[in-house]
Amino acid sequence: MLLVLAVWPLGVLAIAHTARGTQSLNATCTLGGLPSYVINATEVEKVQLAVNFARNLNVRLVVKNKGHDFNAKSTGAGALTVWTAYLQDIVYLGEDYSYGTGHAGPAFKVGAGVEAIQVYEAADALNLQVVGGIARTVGLAGGYTAAGGHSPLMGLYGMAADQILSLEVVLPNGRFVHVDSENNADLFFALRGGGGSTYGIVTSVVIAAYPKQPVTTVTYSFGTSQGISIETFWTGVDAFWATFPTNADAGLYSYWYIICPDEKTCTFLMLPQWANNISAAELRPLNQPLFDSLNGLGIQPDNVTYAEYSGLLDAFTTTFPASDEGVGSWNAHTASRLFPRSNWDDPDTLSKQSSAIRRAIEANGLMIGYNFKPADNPRVNQTNAVTPAWRNTLFHAMTAATFDTSATPEDIAAANKDLVELLQPWRDASPGAGAYMNEADVNEPDWQQAFYGDNYGYLYELKQKHDPWGLFYAPTAVGSEDWYITGQLEYYPTQNGQLCLSA
Structure with a gap:
């Protein structure tokens, strides 16, 4: 019997409680905070099917990109997980790309699962550079940019979230929409820095690129x-x-x-x-x-x-x-x-x-x-x-x-x-x-x-507007105070219990 690793406390990888300490191949394990089913979302239609299925049947839905989140936003006991890691397209949009935000210059369209190192390599081949982090396997279009994203290039160009010119998103109602400064402008605000796993599932982003510098x-x-x-x-x-x-x-x-x-x-x-x-x-x-x-x-x-x-x-x-x-x-x-x-x-x-x-x-x-x-x-x-x-x-x-x-x-x-x-x-x-x-x-x-900060009140309003079902939940995400996980020990939060609506 293989030893199963499971996320137990938020943000840390642990041997399952019943096996911890012995690390015996004969020990028994549980899923803990891991999902019951995972959809490998290789195309937008699969994301839409998962969203509609979970909403209609009141099934807990979890979004996972590369799984780096410190606070276990990408886990949930018994959940259906949408795994976006294999949305891998990288498309160069040309040196004079412009779209409604004031940016006019090179840009890339990047799938949600593309890692930072992959975008760096694609940009460098064209004598360009993009804003990203210092961990190569983080998905550039996932929770990294959704929460802001600091970068070695931020002193030149700002936060990673600032670089997003547009997004493609599956909303809680199952619709696949384009989001930019002129279309769904409220979501354009929220999805750039307002946290992941909250307003929908981002399948791709368009990001600004810049000339390569030493x-x-x-x-x-x-x-x-x-x-x-x-x-x-x-x-x-x-x-x-x-x-x-x-x-x-x-x-x-x-x-x-x-x-x-x-x-x-x-x-x-x-x-x-x-x-x-x-x-x-x-x-x-x-x-x-x-x-x-x-x-x-x-x-x-x-x-x-x-x-x-x-x-x-x-x-x-x-x-x-x-x-x-x-x-x-x-x-x-x-x-x-x-x-x-x-x-x-x-x-x-x-x-x-x-x-x-x-x-x-x-x-x-x-x-x-x-x-x-x-x-x-x-x-x-x-x-x-x-x-x-x-x-x-x-x-x-x-x-x-x-x-x-x-x-x-x-x-x-x-x-x-x-x-x-x-x-x-x-x-x-x-x-x-x-x-x-x-x-x-x-x-x-x-x-x-x-x-x-002061954005929270407005972000909470947008959460109620776009996700009145509370379909997307994650620890410390906007609106998460309306929910709780059963069986919690104070200061030791896990995703091992049932997700319930607060009274």
Whole structure:
């Protein structure tokens, strides 16, 4: 008997409870939060049949693209799943494509299941580039763009959702419609940043493309292993924080880790800083003030390495090789926050933010961070449902609760509760900001504000207008507060129970 893997807590891959711990081939398993039936949607008609069948028979319907969602939007016990991963068409629409949004230039029509790396390769072959993420197997037209989508190119062109010129969608009523700024304009707003699995099933998008530009990256590290004190290390990190406005204004995309196995031992890793259309000779002076500050503290950055690339594809495949991507693990639960630029205008607020971040890293041992800002881009329509917090952010910070693979549901719930409480100082240091729903905590307090901001009221109205049946449900999706899953343990939400309408 094969060992079955099933999604148990949201967003983590786990051996089924009855088998966990022994990993025996003779153990028994259940489906848990997995669907009962899956439709491999290779054409639009299959999507329509699934939608109509589920709506008419009151069957739970789940949409899955590539399944990367941190909060298990693509799972559901006993559901019928529409799997869009094999909608694989990539069509180049020419160098002068224009359609109702102000964009006039190259564009691609991309099927819902096309992965980021596939679009990068298609664009590069034409000396073009497109806005996408740093995980090669994410479906570019799925939940990535539906929730906004950050990218190494965002400092040039804005969010991934901004690049959508039109969409083709199967609505909850089963109709297959074209959506753009002139046709179904309300859905054009909602589907670009208002979250996935909510208003319909996107089968394809048209996205803007841009001329290929060279890329420079730099990697480096520093830490207490150099013989510096822990307080000196954190002073060095403060010096790094101080560079955020300048670096973001220069269009840089900085991706980094802080790892602290204990309160006295920490390492900072830049993984990398990414610069578009900037040479190494131009990037070095941008980093020199930080390196001078670190040197003044007695910190000598290690392994400083600049690399130049011909374009996005070359930089991406070298910097983020396929060997770095693995299958999911199940011993961490993520939370995040978007910190606004205004925090850098007030030294007291910035100090409060820094202290809150340090406490979280000391407690959890790890932080993943990004310094960037989405550019204004008059070539595309940026009036969309992306939470307004994104337009003002300089810093996307992530941490996680961790637990052993032998942890019980009660153990995990306790760790998740601690994570919610640990991040309250992050929220206090960024009032009115938010979090990136694709890399956030499903237990986020006031998730409507955190993930959608002031757009939520309008998005909820659109949800009732286009999906009065509540056919599309996903955790923390617009309108999901109207439903509940049976048999839940607080702070340990799963998709293992029955989906029911709240009274």
